[in-house]
Amino acid sequence: MKERLIKVYQGFGLPRLIISAFLLVLILVAAGTELSVAGLLSDSLVRIGQNGIYVLAMVPSIQAGVGLNFGLPVGVIAGMVGVLVAMENSLLGFGGFIVALLVAIPLGIIAGYLYSLLLNRVVGQEMMVGTYVGFSVVAGMCIFWLMAPFKNPALIWPVGGQGLRVTLTLSDTFGGTLNKFLPFQIFGLSIPTGLLLFYAFLAFLLWLFLRSKPGVAMEVVGRNPRFAVAAGLNINAYRSLGVVLSTVLAAIGYVVYAQSFGFAQLYNGPLMTAFPAVAAVLIGGASTSQAKVVNAIIGVVLFQTLLTVAMPVTNVLIEGNISEIARVIVSNAMILYALTRVTGGEQA
Numbered sequence: 256m257k258e259r260l261i262k263v264y265q266g267f268g269l270p271r272l273i274i275s276a277f278l279l280v281l282i283l284v285a286a287g288t289e290l291s292v293a294g295l296l297s298d299s300l301v302r303i304g305q306n307g308i309y310v311l312a313m314v315p316s317i318q319a320g321v322g323l324n325f326g327l328p329v330g331v332i333a334g335m336v337g338v339l340v341a342m343e344n345s346l347l348g349f350g351g352f353i354v355a356l357l358v359a360i361p362l363g364i365i366a367g368y369l370y371s372l373l374l375n376r377v378v379g380q381e382m383m384v385g386t387y388v389g390f391s392v393v394a395g396m397c398i399f400w401l402m403a404p405f406k407n408p409a410l411i412w413p414v415g416g417q418g419l420r421v422t423l424t425l426s427d428t429f430g431g432t433l434n435k436f437l438p439f440q441i442f443g444l445s446i447p448t449g450l451l452l453f454y455a456f457l458a459f460l461l462w463l464f465l466r467s468k469p470g471v472a473m474e475v476v477g478r479n480p481r482f483a484v485a486a487g488l489n490i491n492a493y494r495s496l497g498v499v500l501s502t503v504l505a506a507i508g509y510v511v512y513a514q515s516f517g518f519a520q521l522y523n524g525p526l527m528t529a530f531p532a533v534a535a536v537l538i539g540g541a542s543t544s545q546a547k548v549v550n551a552i553i554g555v556v557l558f559q560t561l562l563t564v565a566m567p568v569t570n571v572l573i574e575g576n577i578s579e580i581a582r583v584i585v586s587n588a589m590i591l592y593a594l595t596r597v598t599g600g601e602q603a
Contacts, residue, residue: 271540271553282295285568291443293443299563300444300451302560302562306531306555307508307555308512309505309528311504311551312532315461317543317545318497320478320544322385322544325382325530327389328389329502329505330502330504331505332366333359333363333366333506334363334506334507336358336359338359338510345407356510363507367498370498374498375494393525400418434447450515461500469493540553
């Protein structure tokens, strides 16, 4: 029994045990106040499904040897365009959601491939270059949003009749499509069935791919490029495959995020998208050279649940509304901690 507990401890890792214990303490504190624990956990489930695909997007790029994908906004922009096309045509429900995906995925493939060509020229500096690429793409698209040829009055500025608004609501189109699909309650806990099923489906597909022949070859390229060359593998091709997969997942992730959040935030909205996703996958036990789907799942559960529970508990314990301050402190503290985790941890 002792050996089994030690094995579980070594597999799960001390950092995740500490975060889990802290999260449990917060939940116990919330239970002793007027806060609804079931409500907090329900919100956490929504945030897990809402942000989980962003964290999954980190896995292919890490496995391909590119490292953490700080250029996640490249894929997010592709997802934004898909959402806007569906909104421009006032498509409702699953029709709008599917059209947004059908537009976002090809754009994600094209953008991911072009992005990979750049990363293949800066081997060893991918994470730094990716950060600047992400920031640059967001800044460049700010100009495009002002000149975009959209005509739907719900999207454009009322004065002048040109240029997209900063925040667009999806309530009249396909907002909440997945969240409202087969929801149910158990012990007061609301389960967003459709949202979680879609996230689980993508996680399963990625898990299958990583065990396929191309997935294994991509992992070999990431772990040991010299052996990969000796085995006749095209290093740049498999690195590009990892980046394209990561970018496409980011594009899909934005469509899912927007329909769950209920709003599309343009201009500087996607600027910092990569950092919480990076923090989550590292907290989940990944490193800059190795990651698994289980790391992404554990990471997003710990990160988003802690972020959701910590703010209301802090507001109750400290008089006054400091929810925004608490959010910044908790989220950035976890990001800072995660980014100092150079080697990650063993997989569960």
